[in-house]
Amino acid sequence: MQPSVEVIDGKDFRRMIAGSYSAFMREHEYINSLNVFPVPDGDTGTNMLLTLGSVTKAVTEAPDEGIGSLARRGADSAIMGARGNSGVILSQLLRGIARGLSGKDTATSTEVGKAFQYGVLYAYRAVARPVEGTILTVAKGIAKGTYRAVRDNATFADILKAAINAGQEELIRTPELLPALKAAGVVDAGGQGLIVFLGGCLEGLEGRFTGPEADFGRMLTVPGITADITIAHPYCTEFIVKRFAASLVEVKRQLEQMGESLVLAPGDDILKVHIHTAQPGAVLESAIAWGTLHDIKIDNMADQHRQTIELGENKSVMPAALAKDRAKLAVISVAAGEGLIAIMRQLGANSIISGGQTLNPPVEEFITAVHNGAAEQYIILPNNKNIVLAAAQAKKLLGDQVAIVPTINIPQGLAAILAFDPDSQLEVNLSRMNEAQAAVRSGSLTMAVRDSTVAGQIVPEGSFIGVIDGSVVVWADSMASALKKLVVHLVGADTSMVSLYYGAELAETDANSLAEVLGKELNGIEVQIYFGGQPHYQFIVSAE
Amino acid sequence: MRTFLNIQIVIDSTANVPEEMLAAHANLQVVPLKIILGVDEWNEPELTTVELFRLTREKGVHPQTSQPAPGDFVQAFAPAATGQPVIVICLAAGLSGTVNGAKAVAKDFAGQEIYVVDSCTSAIGMIKMAEAALAMAAAGEPARVIAEQLERMAAATRTLFIVDSLEYLRKGGRIGGAAALLGSILQVKPILTLREGKVQVLDKVRIKTRAIARMLEELSREDSLEYIGVVYDGEPTVVEEMMTTIRQRYPAIHVSRAALGSVLGAHLGPGVIGLIFQSKV
Numbered sequence: 001m002q003p004s005v006e007v008i009d010g011k012d013f014r015r016m017i018a019g020s021y022s023a024f025m026r027e028h029e030y031i032n033s034l035n036v037f038p039v040p041d042g043d044t045g046t047n048m049l050l051t052l053g054s055v056t057k058a059v060t061e062a063p064d065e066g067i068g069s070l071a072r073r074g075a076d077s078a079i080m081g082a083r084g085n086s087g088v089i090l091s092q093l094l095r096g097i098a099r100g101l102s103g104k105d106t107a108t109s110t111e112v113g114k115a116f117q118y119g120v121l122y123a124y125r126a127v128a129r130p131v132e133g134t135i136l137t138v139a140k141g142i143a144k145g146t147y148r149a150v151r152d153n154a155t156f157a158d159i160l161k162a163a164i165n166a167g168q169e170e171l172i173r174t175p176e177l178l179p180a181l182k183a184a185g186v187v188d189a190g191g192q193g194l195i196v197f198l199g200g201c202l203e204g205l206e207g208r209f210t211g212p213e214a215d216f217g218r219m220l221t222v223p224g225i226t227a228d229i230t231i232a233h234p235y236c237t238e239f240i241v242k243r244f245a246a247s248l249v250e251v252k253r254q255l256e257q258m259g260e261s262l263v264l265a266p267g268d269d270i271l272k273v274h275i276h277t278a279q280p281g282a283v284l285e286s287a288i289a290w291g292t293l294h295d296i297k298i299d300n301m302a303d304q305h306r307q308t309i310e311l312g313e314n315k316s317v318m319p320a321a322l323a324k325d326r327a328k329l330a331v332i333s334v335a336a337g338e339g340l341i342a343i344m345r346q347l348g349a350n351s352i353i354s355g356g357q358t359l360n361p362p363v364e365e366f367i368t369a370v371h372n373g374a375a376e377q378y379i380i381l382p383n384n385k386n387i388v389l390a391a392a393q394a395k396k397l398l399g400d401q402v403a404i405v406p407t408i409n410i411p412q413g414l415a416a417i418l419a420f421d422p423d424s425q426l427e428v429n430l431s432r433m434n435e436a437q438a439a440v441r442s443g444s445l446t447m448a449v450r451d452s453t454v455a456g457q458i459v460p461e462g463s464f465i466g467v468i469d470g471s472v473v474v475w476a477d478s479m480a481s482a483l484k485k486l487v488v489h490l491v492g493a494d495t496s497m498v499s500l501y502y503g504a505e506l507a508e509t510d511a512n513s514l515a516e517v518l519g520k521e522l523n524g525i526e527v528q529i530y531f532g533g534q535p536h537y538q539f540i541v542s543a544e
Numbered sequence: 545m546r547t548f549l550n551i552q553i554v555i556d557s558t559a560n561v562p563e564e565m566l567a568a569h570a571n572l573q574v575v576p577l578k579i580i581l582g583v584d585e586w587n588e589p590e591l592t593t594v595e596l597f598r599l600t601r602e603k604g605v606h607p608q609t610s611q612p613a614p615g616d617f618v619q620a621f622a623p624a625a626t627g628q629p630v631i632v633i634c635l636a637a638g639l640s641g642t643v644n645g646a647k648a649v650a651k652d653f654a655g656q657e658i659y660v661v662d663s664c665t666s667a668i669g670m671i672k673m674a675e676a677a678l679a680m681a682a683a684g685e686p687a688r689v690i691a692e693q694l695e696r697m698a699a700a701t702r703t704l705f706i707v708d709s710l711e712y713l714r715k716g717g718r719i720g721g722a723a724a725l726l727g728s729i730l731q732v733k734p735i736l737t738l739r740e741g742k743v744q745v746l747d748k749v750r751i752k753t754r755a756i757a758r759m760l761e762e763l764s765r766e767d768s769l770e771y772i773g774v775v776y777d778g779e780p781t782v783v784e785e786m787m788t789t790i791r792q793r794y795p796a797i798h799v800s801r802a803a804l805g806s807v808l809g810a811h812l813g814p815g816v817i818g819l820i821f822q823s824k825v
Contacts, residue, residue, distance in 0.1 A: 342729075343729055343730060346727040346729035347727070347729060347730070347732070348722070348725065348726070414730070418730075418732065418748050418750070419748070421722065421745070422722040423721055423722050496751075496753060496754055496757070497750060497751055497753075497754060499730070499750075526751055526753060528730070528731065528750075528751065530730065544750070544754075
């Protein structure tokens, strides 16, 4: 076969990303529907769509430049905009691609193919415990297909086709590898997402856009805060040092003293600097000695915040009285529903990021919350399985400034906040909070969004189902009896209190009367009911 | 003549010493702290917590308290001038200036035997110390030895309590730092304790029954208990249940209960349930 002489440049890359975004606009709801459990679960399709939205915006708005720097921009924005576990995995995929294309103005199809192989490798590494039958199985298939096509010197379009075909084969096998998928009669949603991503890249490359028009305004909201806060280092300063000829260690040492959130991205005799500082002038002054300065960008972050507030798009909530003095330690907690948010604030969480089961906040929101400068160190409570990875990603970017107590539901989060003592050391708090959250048993009540089979029995769409640790454990036609079954399931010999947090769709009087009935039936156990206001779930329940 | 009868025990009114105990010991006397509501002032024993909280509600003024007037101490220390040793038992220094006030007055009695002891607690904790002091005095122990024993008891005493709301502690400035910001959402009950004389949060627990259980858990960590005391304001049912549990768990240990005095009431607010216990010294 003739060696391919095809050259892929920044414009091609841009089209590929735009193509993948438009493919997700079309497919995300289908991907969302690939739910293992009949519950409104973390929406894989939406998460990947939103993550790609950040990428597409960054790549579209970037100046015309080489494929290497464009890929890098895309990867950076994916890392900041990643939502949910699938979004984080996608961001790693893009990081790997960027790594493979690093420093290149254009690339051959072989080089792009290899970059995609890197991407798959990075995605694989992003997952702490690789499980077969998931997105990873599909990623491996894609890697194999890509490898073969690259070896055969195929054009990049053919490489993508080979990758998609090999990935599809593995995707179809996922129900065989993971019984939960088989029971639900679906393939892995994340794996399907990868195939859609590659398919979109192919469509973009070939100039076939089939999705609806992109609408960044709707999809992308900048995380904001409601309070007018004082930022210690208000100027977000970014620039590129070309002909970089200084010691990276020395540069880091100097800059660290001048602000926070320092990110240094070195390349071949080039350095990208990102820092939040109070003295942008002094930063640039120092940087002149290291090489020539380019793409200098200085933003006052206070403006961004204010704008967000004015636009009414604020998704994060800050306590009204934000302490002027920096606390040593503060809690960042994730919740959906005004009741739960208010409860967490009153329990002492410093900032609440809006998010939950179906709305996974991007990594960026954690970073913004940390950058509000209210404390020196933060403990993040993800309060959801699908948010743990985004929190971990934030920790990777922020380092020791952040610690995570990996709470996977709201009651665990509440128990952890209750155990928090801002006057104690971080380690003491972490151990107390971990212990406290582990002692809570919790579940939630929702309505089945489709027919499903649980333990060999058919649970029809519209039944009320009780979910514990991601599995459906009880179900019934009426909310009252499903709730009772769920509570009975959670209560143990040492239970002294059952807490019910009722959702947005429920009326207070109905919720109270359900709780009252329950209280009478549970002898010697105190039943407490609070307004949670969470979407989709009629009740979040805990037994302690 | 036997000298031990001469030792005088002075105790401040926050101990809420029962009438019978006072009547039985001629060498025990109470120095009153004051309650101030607006322009009105009472000696602590003149005002019950029920009246205090009623007046507070009616007048809409937050109650103030005052350590005993120096003159009250001067009077109480008078026997020292005739050569009788005086032992003064005061409530925790972190809650009140009473200890320091007593010490200042004692300085005017230079060369005479006056021992001022910071009980590091109050209420039953102080009564137990007075009982021990009276018994030791009756047994002929010298005042210095008694005072030293009281210091040891103070160090071995733990005071835990819960309150209906942190409002009184907050308004009185007796709780600081992060603890002052705690809300009452989800019926969170901070388990408060006196540590180094100051009110501090030991733990935070939801709902009253679990908070009581948490206090009892703390009690169970002590292996050689001298006594257990329950101090309370209002809610006799809850206290009754608590007493029953304690008596069942500790059949061999002396358990007593007492109502809260109005000075502590003014500091802590209504609904106090306290657990005071001492390990053997």
